[in-house]
Amino acid sequence: xxxxxxxxxxxxxxxxxxxxxxxxxxxxxxxxxxxxxxxxxxxxxxxxxxxxxxxxxxxxxxxxxxx
Numbered sequence: 001x002x003x004x005x006x007x008x009x010x011x012x013x014x015x016x017x018x019x020x021x022x023x024x025x026x027x028x029x030x031x032x033x034x035x036x037x038x039x040x041x042x043x044x045x046x047x048x049x050x051x052x053x054x055x056x057x058x059x060x061x062x063x064x065x066x067x
Contacts, residue, residue: 004035004042008049023052030057 002012005021008028013020029049031042036058049056 001039001042004031004039004045007032007035008045026052029053029055 002014002019005012008031009026011022011025013022029052031045031049036042043058046056046058
């Protein structure tokens, strides 16, 4: 999940058993194919992306945009 968040522009830091996520510089709204393939639960991020950017995208055979 940290890799997906990093690819969207978030800064992630793991402190023991606590994950700190800074979304202040988040600039992406598309989840890449490689990330989707590694972690199918990444689909759960779509709600947050829609709330923040009013659009989200996931890779299937071609980009599927949700607006």
